Amino acid sequence: MDGRRNDHRPHGHPRRSRCPLLELLAGLTGLGPEAERLRDRLLRWDRHMRAESTEATAYARVRSALVRRLAERPALAPLAELPAYPDVLLPWLFLVPRVAMGLNNFLAEDEPFGIDRTELVRAAVEDAAAQPEPEPWGMRHRLSAWTALPETDDGVAWPELAGDSECVLSTTRIPDTAGHLTRGPAARYVWDLANRDDSLWIVPLGASGVNGPHRYDQLPLWARGELVPVVTDWNLLRKE
Structure with a gap:
């Protein structure tokens, strides 16, 4: 869930703004028992991306499954070829992160690229429902700093953080890719x-x-x- 930048709460506890994915979830039918329970769980969720929230992780799983299914569509195949840029930029230029960044725009269209978005969301919920019980969001959303300092074996425990993309403190991951945070306020x-x-x-x-x-x-x-x-x-x- 994307916390808005002008939200006064620090770590992505967003106001009750529109969420196209949850709106589509509300109208889904024909789900299996586990997927139906997951849908109902997310519709009861307060939409706060708290570090201790398992619902936040469940939401992220559905979103990730939807992004990956969308990225596999033939209409987006031309974007799958990697551009000729330095490796440090590639995580932001892979097809999956690019689709994730534009997901809300995709969901705002009735039939983008001729794709039935309802069927994709239904499949994504089934994918997420087949996974084990979600861990707290902070276990996935953990700081892992990129610095120019030498590596040290100092045993620091990187904190588990609340929030998501576009939150006030901008503690963000590369969308829908493995790994920890890639951006946070340096000061x-x-x-x-x-x-x-x-x-x-x-x-x-x-x-x-x-x-x-x-x-x-x-x-x-x-x-x-x-x-x-x-x-x-x-x-x-x-x-x-």
Whole structure:
């Protein structure tokens, strides 16, 4: 579920906005028993992509199955060939992520590319219903930072995060591909021009750019969408 950027809740607890996929689910008939139970479970869901929510994972499974079935349609076959771009860009240019990014536009059409969207959604629900009980969303939506720092075996436990694509904190994965998060806010800050001591900020992996004892001090706060005071008073600062 895509939390809107102007939602005041930090980690993708979206307002009750339109969701084309859930709207199509509401009208589905002819489902098997397990798929029918999954459909009803998702229609009762509050649409919050909480880290502890198993319904959020169930929704993501249906969405992923729908995207993959759509990507297999002959009408989209010309897009399956990989473009001649550097490997670092390819995860965003594969056909499946591109279809995932445009899924709502596809679902807004009655018969896009001549495809029966209702049949595709029905098949996707059956696919998702055949999987084991979903794990909490945070187990799939876990931070895995890309940095220029050397790899270290420091045993850090990367946090499980709430949210989804286009949420306020932008903790996003490449849509419908394996792996952890690929994007998150590197820093957030609020600077008070009238009183510098009231300024707040957060940096998930330290401010110095090097590994050290305080590299992960702010990480738990960052994961919760919190901020800490900006300290600039030399009488309060100490060298380590």
